[in-house]
Amino acid sequence: xxxxxxxxxxxxxxxxxxxxxxxxxxxxxxxxxxxxxxxxxxxxxxxxxxxxxxxxxxxxxxxxxxxxxxxxxxxxxxxxxxxxxxxxxxxxxxxxxxxxxxxxxxxxxxxxxxxxxxxxxxxxxxxxxxxxxxxxxxxxxxxxxxxxxxxxxxxxxxx
Numbered sequence: 584x585x586x587x588x589x590x591x592x593x594x595x596x597x598x599x600x601x602x603x604x605x606x607x608x609x610x611x612x613x614x615x616x617x618x619x620x621x622x623x624x625x626x627x628x629x630x631x632x633x634x635x636x637x638x639x640x641x642x643x644x645x646x647x648x649x650x651x652x653x654x655x656x657x658x659x660x661x662x663x664x665x666x667x668x669x670x671x672x673x674x675x676x677x678x679x680x681x682x683x684x685x686x687x688x689x690x691x692x693x694x695x696x697x698x699x700x701x702x703x704x705x706x707x708x709x710x711x712x713x714x715x716x717x718x719x720x721x722x723x724x725x726x727x728x729x730x731x732x733x734x735x736x737x738x739x740x741x742x
Contacts, residue, residue, distance in 0.1 A: 586701050587631025590614045591621045593639045604690040618647040627655045632700045637664035652679040657707045659700035
């Protein structure tokens with residue numbers, strides 16, 4: 584599985600440049616000019632990171648962030664902007680952004696943040712998977728009583 588990144592920015596030249604940087608660095612990248620298009624691809628199982636510009640027509644980056652947090656508060660969202668100021672950065676972080684990067688940014692700055700965010704996402708998804716497995720095991724153990732060899736074999740088959 585390659586590292587997935589969704590990048591949203593209304594400026595075509597920025598989308599193309601970032602896509603090239605990230606693909607050359609081994610990421611699987613999907614770019615969008617509109618936040619609503621990207622939002623349609625996200626769910627609790629998305630194994631990547633969302634990177635979004637703040638200022639865009641229709642649904643802006645902070646509105647997108649709000650909707651993503653409602654969908655999955657543990658999905659990392661990196662906000663980028665050419666019009667940033669301290670209050671905007673503080674607000675984005677308060678709303679749940681993973682990081683806030685001002686344009687123009689270096690590829691290294693974005694790559695570093697992406698790698699940390701992707702590692703966090705992997706850990707979150709692994710933690711969820713393990714909790715689901717533990718819950719399933721508890722349910723099976725509660726229903727399959729006994730310690731005989733056939734019961735133990737049945738438990739192994741079910742789990």
